[in-house]
Amino acid sequence: MHRETEKARINRRTLFRLSVAGAGTAVFAGAAWDAALAASAQPGTSPYGPLGAADVNGVALPSGFTSRIVARSGQAVSGTSYLWHGAPDGGACFPRDGGGWVYVSNSELPVIGGASALRFDANGTIVSAGSILSFSNANCAGGPTPWGTWLSCEEIWLGRVFETFPQGGTSAVSRPAMGRFKHEAAACDPVRKVVYLTEDETDGCFYRFRPTTWGDLSSGTLEVLTATTGATGPVGWARVPTPAGLLQATRNQVSAAAHFNGGEGCWYANDICYFTTKGDNRVWAYNASAQSLSIVYDAAQAGANPPLTGVDNITGSRAGDLFVAEDGGNMEINIITPDGIVAPLLRVDGHSGSEITGPAFTPAGDRLYFSSQRGTTNSSTAGITFEVTGPFRV
Template sequence: MKRRNFLRAAVIGAGVTAFGNTLSSSALAAPAQNGPSPYGPLGAADANGIQLPAGFTSRVIARSGKQVASTGYIWHSAPDGGAVFPDGTGWLYVSNSEITPGGGASAVRFDANADIVGAHRILSNTRQNCAGGAMPWGTWLSCEEIDRGFVYECAPAGPDSAAVQRLAMGRFKHEAAAADPVRKAVYLTEDVPDGCFYRFVPTTWGSLAAGTLQVLKAGTATSGSFTWATVPDPGGSPTATRNQVSGAKRFNGGEGLHYANDTAWFTTKGDNRVWQLDLANNTYELAYDDSLVTNGTAPLTGVDNVTGSASGDLFVAEDGGNMEICLITPDDIVAPFLRVTGQSASEITGPAFTPAGNRLYFSSQRGTSGSSSDGITYEVTGPFRS
């Protein structure tokens, strides 16, 4: 099988575009195969029910329906997609709420010592806010995962009244978003079985008020070249955006999305794949497919949210499966990084690194009870590779 260019992703927190990290590249074979984790095997579950490699620890940051530390703010239900933003000497972790009605998004503020010093609402009264993405100018896109859903641009520091509906980015069953500062575009996934992959090209980079929505066109194979075509009616009525352009490539349930160094990776839950787009050369191929793992049982199932670390590792959260965050290394190895025990009716959401790259945030959307009102948001600290 031909080798692919797995570009090293220096995504600390919400993305390379948010923190301006330097990237390098390396090549390896595709798709990724089962192998030993660079962090070693998982240990026994800790007091929070999380199995981690040696040297790593976890703590609970927030619980749905409960006050966040001593802030007085009540954490939202069904925490989903998330990102980290610098905030003075500290940072903010932003998290969506995938419920209807209500939805929206909240943020937790940390100081330089990682102590929680505040929490607040950044988006209110929306529906089924699933994933989204950080923009390089410091805003959070919160996306509605409903038919003809909206994209909302939010200020991580709040207030929720600062959030703006971005109609030009199209109305469809939105999932994730990622900014590409080189081509000055924002990529978008669509969570339906016959969904498409989109890019939005703003009229003015740095403003999402106006621009052109395009859809990826390609053949039916799992690799090849692609082009972009303009979606005539981004409003998606009466014809859905995915059905307006002949030859638009279909993806089976678009989920998480991550951009770094001329490459976009995104997951599709219907066929348990991680796709890679080479945006410099307009080609695509598979980075991972559980049905193509040839050396034992595929460790990564239920692919969902995805982020990256300074070492070039992709961290892919599972929706169901055995509740793991798995990593795909630049050496083409896929392996578990952590496992959440006792929460089999939940899913892992919102993985995001701090600017320093030594803390990883994520949530268990439905916690131990399997209810949206029982979500738990965690922090993992340890010797992440750089």
Template sequence: MLRRTLVRTGGLTGGGVLAGSLWRGAAYAAARGSAGPYGPLRAPDADGVALPEGFTSRIVARSGRRVGGVLWHPAPDGGACFPAGDGWIYVSNSEVPLLGGASAIRFGPGGEVVDAYRILSGTDLNRAGGRTPWDTWLSCEEIFRGRVFECDPHGSRAAMPRLAMGRFRHEAAACDPERQVVYLTEDEPDGCFYRFRPVHWGDLTSGTLEVLCAGSGAGPVTWRRVPDPGASLEPTREQVAGAGRFRGGAGCHYADGVCFFTTKGDNRVWAYDAGNECLRVVYDAGAPPAGADDIAGTLWGDLYVTVDGGDMEIDLITPDRVVTPFLRISGHPRSEITGPAFSPRGDRLYFSSRRGARGEAAGTDGVTYEVTGPFRR
């Protein structure tokens, strides 16, 4: 595993402790040789997935092959899980041009595949997104003047663009129900970090788009309104003087007063303390080719960060600052791990290898996995 660092610079608050129950303690902690709460990785299984003892993997979908009632899309990317009766649904974006969109797999109570179907079609390079507290999926276009689409994971209602959330190279979204805002990342070398304040919480059709402003990229921050979210004359990231700059905003996850987001250009995880309006770097995945990308969290407080390039891993960061690989995919050297998400009960982890073993840019060899085992809950 490449060098990983969990950064501590006095914490986000005056007391030296990062706000939120996800993290405890302060100071600087380097990646340890500890195998973490689940022990070391075993040898790869038949599908090339190395996991700790007690965990197993299976492939639930492959690009271009039928699953349920649909051909699974190429380049599977950002994803999330939703409750559905006595089962659950996993949704997945497709990062291909013009035909991107998103699909969903519905699982029964025992994990059996019950159905699969499209929930969004005809959109462009749907990279990541986020789940809302009212159980819809925000699918984000990673293109110039890209849009956010709000989708029904059951596929019963038509997906709708939410243009008030801005037109830019969208990556991920995370909802903060306490402050009633949606945080948004932007995949540009000099991208920004945004929040959208809807007029009515639960209705994303209208509201105010704001951009985070920070002098050095860390420490106290302020928010300023973006004058033209539609970017009709000027890109959103260039409209506000003093806007904070981030090297390729990627995954985004909110929990207990803290919004974590990754920047794949410098392989970091940032933490925005919403209550104190402060920003810090809390995790450094090391120099290229490592790349911190997508991020997911558990109710227990663990973070799962996908790391591409050198390793094809998902790293686990525990609340007591242990950083360790949770899984590794072998035989996919030109792919990326995408879409990590836990089932509603927290006992299954879903994710994809976007390009699969062949590593084709079109993503026609993409693979979507499920991991089961004794996750901490």
């Protein structure tokens, strides 16, 4: 009997909506970003204006923006019986079958980790919630794929990448060909048909995975970024001999590999893969077309009181802005504009022992989701997931 492939089972309507959403991001990298990449972003005035006083949810926002809490760790999601997971981390949004959207979120809890999904109708009402991955280990960040799946990454020694299905109804699948290391985030490049991967080690590497067949992550080649001229400039790629990494860590298998201090978030748009390194508070840009590396933001170059520290998860908007969440710092999400301005977009007050995780825009770009991983009590069981609505630039 004929058996459909995993890829063929993905709903075609979802693929269509993803292609439309992807087309909307085509303006992300343009002449302004080309100029911005020539120098580190500097503090300036946000296009949204200054932050006001914290609202009833403890979120300080610019004028015209509002927040709501959509989930709390250990509590049933509104309108459902599903208990939201602890330690919410990386996340992404997807168009939902039947209209609306889905927000997925990892759990960085050890041993029981996994990932969950919140499903919204077109009006923003939660219609269902549930698990899309169970009993993995310390799932930190990840990334969406163009075919509508979520790559959930384990941040442990010999960590795995799981491909999960936000719409539900399909079991998650481990993708060992993508390497076994302390994974952080992933970003897909549909032009070159590769997936970029970051590694959260003090001497971690920046990788790309070349699937044998685009859309099928079961096999392929893992490569590591190489450099001979220092932190920026021309770079290359070399194959990782043993992606399983059991006898020798993947980051140590290629002598020419470039090393980065604590790889974190990862975001691709228009030939550029942006990624963050928390150890030195930098946002990097790998230009895939030119095969060169530059620094978008460096806290050490942003004055005596840099607005963005503890750089972590990163996402982008259809208008071309980057949004970087802080792990620590003063618990902000900062915007980095294409003309090189960095400024706070929001701040969560009273969460000093936590970190901001999982920033992601809806397909329409008018709502932003994120979490405070440990809430106000600095406990992994006290995470809070927020939604922000407002006049985002699209």
